[in-house]
Amino acid sequence: xxxxxxxxxxxTLWESxxxxxxxxxxxxxIVAGYQPTVDLAAHLLDIERANLLIFGYGAKSMTLxxxxxxxxxxxxxxxxxxxxxxxxxxxxxxxxxxxxxxGVVDAVASLxxxxxxxxxxxxxxxxxxxxxxxxxxxxxxxxxxIVSEKxxxxxxxxxDQHDIAPADFVMVGNSVKSDVLxxxxxxxxxxxxxxxxxxxxxxxxxxxxxxxxxxxxLAHLASLLEAWEREAAG
Numbered sequence: 001x002x003x004x005x006x007x008x009x010x011x012t013l014w015e016s017x018x019x020x021x022x023x024x025x026x027x028x029x030i031v032a033g034y035q036p037t038v039d040l041a042a043h044l045l046d047i048e049r050a051n052l053l054i055f056g057y058g059a060k061s062m063t064l065x066x067x068x069x070x071x072x073x074x075x076x077x078x079x080x081x082x083x084x085x086x087x088x089x090x091x092x093x094x095x096x097x098x099x100x101x102x103g104v105v106d107a108v109a110s111l112x113x114x115x116x117x118x119x120x121x122x123x124x125x126x127x128x129x130x131x132x133x134x135x136x137x138x139x140x141x142x143x144x145x146i147v148s149e150k151x152x153x154x155x156x157x158x159x160d161q162h163d164i165a166p167a168d169f170v171m172v173g174n175s176v177k178s179d180v181l182x183x184x185x186x187x188x189x190x191x192x193x194x195x196x197x198x199x200x201x202x203x204x205x206x207x208x209x210x211x212x213x214x215x216x217x218l219a220h221l222a223s224l225l226e227a228w229e230r231e232a233a234g
Contacts, residue, residue, distance in 0.1 A: 003225060004164050005111060006183075007141075008173025009121035009128065011195040012218075013108070014135055015099040020062065023093045027066045030082050034074040044069045056148050058124035063090025094127055098134040105137065107218035112140040115225070119144045120158060120171065122178070150178040152185040159188075172221060180212050191215060191224065 010016035028040045048065045055061035066086050070078045111117060119141045121128050128146045132138050143162065147154045159169055166187035173179025173193060180190030192214045215221055 002116075002168060003229070004116045004118060004162075004169050005221075005225070006118045006120045006158075006169060006171040007108070007218075008171070008175070008179045009119060009132065009135075010123070011174040012172065012179075012193055013104050013137060014101060014131065017195065019093055019096050020059075023062065023089050024066075026089050027070070027086060030085055031070050031073055031078065034077055038073050040069075040073060043073055047072070056124065057122050058127050059090055059094040060124045060127065062093070063087065066090065094124075098131050100135050100137070101217075103217060103219050107221065108137055108140050111218075111222060114222070117141045118158070118162075120147065120150070120155075121145070122147050122150050150175075150182055152182045155182050155188070156186050159186075170225065172218070176212065184212075189213075189228075191221065193218060193221075 007013065024041065024044065027044070031038075031040055044065065047069045048062065051061060051065050051068070055064055063086070066089070067083060070083065070086055108117070117140055119132065119137070121132075121144075123146065125146050132144055138144060145158050147158070155171070156166075159166060166183075169183065169188040170191060171179050171183040171188060172191040174195040176190075176192055180192055183190045190212055192212050193216075194214065213224060215224060
């Protein structure tokens with residue numbers, strides 16, 4: 001069994017959600033001066049969800065959603081100066097330094113010695129490309145796939161492109177919704193590496209909850225894969 005391993009990027013290899021949450025907190029501070037009684041977090045989330053099919057994921061999408069949400073929440077009263085501050089927040093988020101998690105470089109390098117590795121991430125193309133390059137991890141992957149959505153169809157398309165059978169593929173990431181459930185649906189395997197923070201739109205509905213292999217960090221992935229290989233060998 002020649003396994004091919006797919007690794008998620010944001011909040012699996014490097015910090016992401018904390019930066020988005022810090023940006024959102026700064027946004028709420030700006031808009032709260034106009035509407036102190038509105039649940040600005042829920043309001044922004046609703047607009048972000050509605051915009052996913054238009055703008056996709058990532059810092060650029062969040063910036064556009066924050067601007068729309070600010071105008072809507074304040075009934076158009078927000079000043080151009082404060083809109084400028086929101087735009088600046090988005091730029092700061094998009095240009096933030098990449099913070100690779102401790103132990104990730106060694107874990108990925110070790111995995112690359114034994115398996116073919118793919119990086120599969122979703123989000124804004126330019127932003128994700130910049131983060132991949134800045135991380136220094138690109139040489140360990142035989143392909144880097146930046147997709148608009150992580151669903152069964154997109155995973156199947158990636159596997160078909162590289163002539164990989166789902167039975168030989170394992171996807172690893174921090175989101176059960178994006179990194180595990182879709183690959184299970186096409187007959188591949190998924191491994192969950194939880195992160196302390198998870199975007200509200202990535203939470204799994206209770207009816208979708210399944211029992212999946214979970215590891216504390218990427219450092220524990222090799223032993224799990226080896227166990228699967230021994231089991232397959234009989």
